[in-house]
Amino acid sequence: MTTLLPTSTVGSLPKPAWLAKPEVLWSPWELEGDVLVEGKHDALRSAVQEQERRGLDIISDGEQTRQHFVTTxxxxxDGVDFENRETVRIRNRYDASVPTVVGAVSRRGPVFVEDAAFLRAQTDRPIKWALPGPMTMIDTLSDRYYGSREKLAWEFATILNDEARELEAxxxxxIQFDEPAFNVFFDEMKDWGVAALERAAEGLRAETAVHICYGYGIKANTDWKATLGSEWRQYEESFPLLQRSSIDIVSLESHHSNVPIDLVELVRGKKVMLGALDVASERIETPEEVADTLRRALEFVDADKLIPSSNCGMAPLPRRVAFDKVSALTAGAALLREELAG
Structure with a gap:
């Protein structure tokens, strides 16, 4: 990527109201059958055009064709029963009704590859696709078959690697792997979580990213964050391991968080996708605020390795708010780019 401070978003963008109920996670589709397939592609095409219009350098699908970043x-x-659901605690924060693993898990065929090819046809800019990480996948399920979170994670890692290789093709x-579970299950992350992530990314020529955040701007997450005190130091657990890993890019939450910016030093040498948009607030950042968040990071990451981004996905936000935030992100990056050039 030749652009200095290339801008991107982390994951989801709000869907149009005619496709799914706005501002809701796991929102059911408003369409069905062939009309739903067409509607998803219309929404994806629209999301690409809006990202380009707002000046993003790295384009994503905005998760327009999927209900949720993990469960879709x-x-x-195969091996997962969506009829017999169980209620589990997601990342020790909130209860959710989830599917159950009842047999050996396997991929029936490509999951997102057709949608990724459609995205590729819509833009000449670099494109990014997000997949759930192995540890976050097992935290969004009930397991009645493997009896071992580690064993199931390794199965998922192999499946994800097959999908990632086809996305690359x-x-x-x-290719971004979303691992918010890395901010919660520290012992498992150290024992096998990072290794499983590397297995998912094994052999890829495409750049790889891992996104670790404090969650969508929903009440369960904001309530949890309120208990974390004046300094959020969870990244101290994962960053040293990721710095030594094969992953190319580390994505983190920063703007309006209590994450000490000097923790970025722990991944020195990696590219850093820095969250400069608060997804838990509908207030639109100013370009100056974005530039200030990015500027503070430059003490700990070289400018040619900094990717301005959002803290997390923006699906629960009003559509206008999300895209106005994107405009603030690109304008803020442009301010800092001019500053560095001058």
Missing amino acids: FIENL AGVDI
């Missing part, structure tokens, strides 16, 4: 992938696997430039 799992829906396409479809023209995806950056």
